[in-house]
Amino acid sequence: MAHISQLYIYPVKSLGAISLQQSEVTSRGLRYDRRWMLIDEKNRFLSQRKYPQMSLFHLILQENGIKVTYQPTGQHIIIPYKPQTNTVVEVDVWDSLCTGNYVSEEVDEWFSTLLNITCRLIYMTDDSLRQVDERYAGPGHITSFSDGYPILLISEASLADLNTRLTHPVSINRFRPNIVIKGTEAYLEDCLQHFEAGGISFYGVKPCARCVMIGVDPLTANTGAEPLKTLASYRKVNNKIYFGQNLIHKGEGTISIGDELNIKQLGDAAIVKVVSVQV
Incomplete structure (x- = not known):
């Protein structure tokens, strides 16, 4: 069966x-699936297509947020379930425009350092409705x-x-x-x-x-x-x-x-x- x-x-x-x-x-x-996304300075999303080292970040759901660990070094950070800012940005995902909120400067700096590229993490809030x-x-x-x-x-x-x-x-x-x-x-x-x-x-x-x-x-x-x-x-x-x-x-x-x-x-x-x- x-x-x-x-x-x-x-x-x-x-x-x-x-x-x-x-x-x-x-x-x-599925709950939490792809609600967060990293973008560069031109608001383009980052992916393993260009940055394969993104696969080395291990994630675990915790009560206070998502624990992200960079496997090669063991460095980790907690991503809060709700963004810590009210700043909204428009982004393009394969010609599909949608919006997200910046999460926090601390998280941005952490990912920027480990990926060696200036980037920011955004979260898709419930009022952002992206049509398939x-x-x-x-x-x-x-x-x-x-x-x-x-x-x-x-x-x-x-x-x-x-x-x-x-x-x-x-x-x-x-x-x-x-x-x-x-x-x-x-x-x-x-x-x-x-x-x-x-x-x-x-x-x-x-x-x-x-x-x-x-x-x-x-x-x-x-x-x-x-x-x-x-x-x-x-x-x-x-x-x-x-x-x-x-x-x-x-x-x-x-x-x-x-x-x-x-x-x-x-x-x-x-x-x-x-x-x-x-x-």
């Missing part, structure tokens, strides 16, 4: 993941500072299939999913149009296009051509390489590891058919 096997959030866009046993699902995705792309989802669906959609889903079977094609297997963390499912065939998520879990309806709206960021090893920050090179050999359509399914949802509540998927609707795969592995 298909079920949720792993849950992840990424409170600060492009920093490390937090693994959860359960998560509250809010109107804009209406070409793929109707109006009223919002997200935080994600690349485009509130939730990303990948199956363990898809990762397992990819790893049979790689010389050096990779972990699921390369792909930064929110929901990982088990008990399906590989790439079922390509066809997953509607399912329920935890009493919430989820809808697959657009396969996730991949970039060089999945070449960053989240444990070392080393970069390489894989797994993007291998994915391109069998998951490329119209010059884009796909792995995973973007979701929107209807309803709020809690989802947990072990929750079964009640699959309501499957469609035709938008991705090229899986080819056999040549041994």
